[in-house]
Amino acid sequence: MVEHGHGDPKHRGAVIRAGEGESGGYAIDDPGLPPHRPRLADEDPKAAKRSERQVFVMFLLSIIGTVIFFVGYFTIELSEDLHMLRLQNTLLGVGVAFAMLGIGLGVVHWAKTLMPDHEMVEDRKPLRKEAERAEAEKIVGDVLEESGIKRRPLIRNTLIGAMVLAPLPGVLVLRDLDQSDDFGVERLRHSLWDEGVRLVRDPTGTPIRAADLTVGSAMHVVPENLRDVPGHGDRLSEKAKAVVLLMRMNPQDFETVSRGREDWTYDGIIACSKVCTHVGCPVALYERHTHHLLCPCHQSTFDAANEFKVVFGPAGRPLPQLPITVDDEGYLVARSDFTEPVGPTYWERGEK
Structure with missing residues (x-):
């Protein structure tokens, strides 16, 4: 006589379903967050300084890109010469590309090498009004402190310069679409x-x-x-x-x-x-x-x-x-x- 459930994995114990373990919990416990692995810049001040210089160079590249745009925009006049027209288009395109790319790469490299990378879990709190204002301000302050923007003036100043200059090519292009008074x-x-x-x-x-x-x-x-x-x-x-x-x-x-x-x-x-x-x-x-x-x-x-x-x-x-x-x-x-x-x-x- 064949025993009931013989060959059935559900009854042989080969499969443990949630809630049926010895502790009454799940078959696989939550492993939690993996242990934090410090980066080279976290342990070596020289590596951190090197990363800071790299971010500076990327932000500086953005500023140079904006300058290239200005050179093409202001120094080359539109004419029938196709070579000059192509040169101007090249300078405008390359300038805008480097202006945007430098900021993007710099921010990404900054976040990956210098900003804190530890993972954390925080429960969402119920929304309140004035009572939470001070805490919100504290959170913003903590974010600025963790980003290191206060401690790294080289990065901060070049980022500000790049972000101020980068939108100007777009402003000039829009302004130059039509300068007449009767456009309509x-x-x-x-x-x-x-x-x-x-x-x-x-x-x-x-x-x-x-x-x-x-x-x-x-x-x-x-x-x-x-x-x-x-x-x-x-x-x-x-x-x-x-x-x-x-x-x-x-x-x-x-x-x-x-x-x-x-x-x-x-x-x-x-x-x-x-x-x-x-x-x-x-x-x-x-x-x-x-x-x-x-x-x-x-x-x-x-x-x-x-x-x-x-x-x-x-x-x-x-x-x-x-x-x-x-x-x-x-x-x-x-x-x-x-x-x-x-x-x-x-x-x-x-x-x-």
């Missing part, structure tokens, strides 16, 4: 497009014949008179407002044609602003089967078959459509400028 919806209402202005490929400037476009094709185009704008900065500013996405569909695929827009397309060729009406990112992804345009920044989706209306995403209004036709030579030209401001909708809030 009126500047975005008008572009280089006008009656008879040819659509040309970017960057070659080649004009586009309607007969050369196949159904399903899409391309990035700019106005032909863009090359007549003097000054590299002004040219970029005008290009940002006038850039257009051109595509060709079957004429029967248009689902919506509003009154007054009957002649805004030519034989299935349609054009719209590439500047997303959400925050101004470039709309560039065209799906020929659904006729949808996607903005890669926040996934706003526009329907070219329905006058570029928003079908998904945070954009607040359709992409402005550019009225187009062909000239006597068969080249695509604009009928007029955009009939509404291009770009983000928030520029129109002042008019509401």
Whole structure:
């Protein structure tokens, strides 16, 4: 006769479940925290001093990075020389990278080698108001004391210098986006497009014949008179407002044609602003089967078959459509400028 439970690990004692041990506790006791292992800097003052110098060098590297940014920003002027433009971009990028990286690496190295690393468990206390203020201040003081920031002026001073200088490149870049007094919806209402202005490929400037476009094709185009704008900065500013996405569909695929827009397309060729009406990112992804345009920044989706209306995403209004036709030579030209401001909708809030 086979004894009941023979072969069953639960009844043979091979498995001990929680609460069934000899002491009535758990099968495996909480091992607790492992013993603290002191670091080299904890026992050797020379090692601690060496780590302090290393943190100083990293914070100093951040300051040097900010200086490199300033050199590129203030000493190199924008010009048509691509070599100087690339040099400036390199200095700006490298400077900002080192400014941020130096602070990050310095703080991490400081925490790993000099700040206390012992583990502790503290129960969360119930929240009180004024009664806990003094204790909170004491905790902050203890944190500052443990960080060693009071005892290590070399690290403290370079950290303060790096943190003061590091945000300045961002301030300068934001300030330099546009220094004009009339920046607003009126500047975005008008572009280089006008009656008879040819659509040309970017960057070659080649004009586009309607007969050369196949159904399903899409391309990035700019106005032909863009090359007549003097000054590299002004040219970029005008290009940002006038850039257009051109595509060709079957004429029967248009689902919506509003009154007054009957002649805004030519034989299935349609054009719209590439500047997303959400925050101004470039709309560039065209799906020929659904006729949808996607903005890669926040996934706003526009329907070219329905006058570029928003079908998904945070954009607040359709992409402005550019009225187009062909000239006597068969080249695509604009009928007029955009009939509404291009770009983000928030520029129109002042008019509401």
